[in-house]
Amino acid sequence: MRINDMKNKKMTRKGQLQMTETIAILFIFFILLLFGVIFYFRYQKIAFQEKQEELLAARAMESTLKALFMPELICSRGEAEPEDNCLDVLKLNATQETIQQYLDEYYFEIFSYATITVQETYPENKMWVLYDKPKPEFTRKEPTFFVVTLRDELAGTEQPEYGFGYVSVTVYS
Amino acid sequence: MKIKKDVRGQMEAVGLVVIVILIALGMLFMATFALKSDPQKKIFTRKGLAYSTMSALMKTTVSEKAACYSLSQGTPKIGGDVIEDCAKYRDVDTSIYQCIGPYSGKALHSCDFLAEMVKYSLNNTLGSWNKNYEFHSQLIPFQGEEPIDIIQPVVVGGCPKWKERDSSGLFPINTEAGLVENSLYLCD
Numbered sequence A: 001m002r003i004n005d006m007k008n009k010k011m012t013r014k015g016q017l018q019m020t021e022t023i024a025i026l027f028i029f030f031i032l033l034l035f036g037v038i039f040y041f042r043y044q045k046i047a048f049q050e051k052q053e054e055l056l057a058a059r060a061m062e063s064t065l066k067a068l069f070m071p072e073l074i075c076s077r078g079e080a081e082p083e084d085n086c087l088d089v090l091k092l093n094a095t096q097e098t099i100q101q102y103l104d105e106y107y108f109e110i111f112s113y114a115t116i117t118v119q120e121t122y123p124e125n126k127m128w129v130l131y132d133k134p135k136p137e138f139t140r141k142e143p144t145f146f147v148v149t150l151r152d153e154l155a156g157t158e159q160p161e162y163g164f165g166y167v168s169v170t171v172y173s
Numbered sequence B: 001m002k003i004k005k006d007v008r009g010q011m012e013a014v015g016l017v018v019i020v021i022l023i024a025l026g027m028l029f030m031a032t033f034a035l036k037s038d039p040q041k042k043i044f045t046r047k048g049l050a051y052s053t054m055s056a057l058m059k060t061t062v063s064e065k066a067a068c069y070s071l072s073q074g075t076p077k078i079g080g081d082v083i084e085d086c087a088k089y090r091d092v093d094t095s096i097y098q099c100i101g102p103y104s105g106k107a108l109h110s111c112d113f114l115a116e117m118v119k120y121s122l123n124n125t126l127g128s129w130n131k132n133y134e135f136h137s138q139l140i141p142f143q144g145e146e147p148i149d150i151i152q153p154v155v156v157g158g159c160p161k162w163k164e165r166d167s168s169g170l171f172p173i174n175t176e177a178g179l180v181e182n183s184l185y186l187c188d
Helices: A002-068 A089-101 A103-111 B002-034 B040-059 B078-088 B110-124
Strands: A086-088 A114-122 A127-133 A141-152 A161-172 B132-140 B154-156 B165-167 B171-175 B178-187
Touching: A002 A103, A002 A114, A002 A141, A002 A161, A002 B002, A086 A089, A086 A161, A089 A103, A089 A127, A089 A141, A103 A127, A114 A141, A114 B110, A141 B040, A161 B040, B040 B078, B040 B110, B040 B165, B040 B171, B040 B178, B078 B110, B078 B171, B078 B178, B110 B132, B110 B154
Parallel strands: A086 A141
Antiparallel strands: A114 A127, A114 A161, A141 A161, B132 B154, B132 B178, B165 B178, B171 B178
């Protein structure tokens, strides 16, 4: 009788120990799982933000290229190939007004929410604000710069004068 | 008893496998972060900017305000007349073009004017956007000869080979003194 009691007590203690061990293992497992879930959701959040930034950057590139190759601005001479990295000052002066006039009807479809400026750094310091439509209450903006030469047909004596400047395209999201 | 021991052993093996899988997943995440390449925009902008800057600089003509003295008519082009003049008369005190520098406000030798003009143009664009750059203009007199710098390289921040950098590519200009190769390196 006594021997049986001893055996039962020993077995119960062993069972209790095993249960505590199992609970401890499960507790650690769920802690690890929780860490994993938190890490995964943080990663997802960062990945989503990065994706948004990537999309904005892609839009910035697209808008910059569109602005650089706009027939309204690029240096052309009759039917000859247009000059790359060159904007015509005469066209710039005229286009500034045209873009303002047809901003919502036509140019918004091309550039969406953006600001496009052309800055001359040599020989003068002139600035042209071609397109200005910032997004109301924007959260992020992405500026892109491109250096261009500015051809002025009226400045040179025999040949046109080529100035130095840059195009700045800022997109908003 | 033996069966009980086997089951326990199997369970321990499964636990080990779970731990290995968790570690592998963690390492995979870390590798994804570490091996992330530069965003497309950064590469596009740096490459495009280096090329467009060089292309624009080479096309730029010296303004009438610089009062360049020359026998030829019209405004001298940086990537043509000025570089050619500098390559030809780099060892002579006077050159054909004596233009007023944008910084010094004095009539300078074409090589000094070129150096000042490059510094002025790049400082107002790349410099104002906190970019590091290097401009080189080298004369290759004859094939196989060592290139000579016609002006001191314009270095801001510096773009050594080990740094992530993009080049504008070579902008060669054929002159009477030889071939002048101009290049611009851009890095962040």
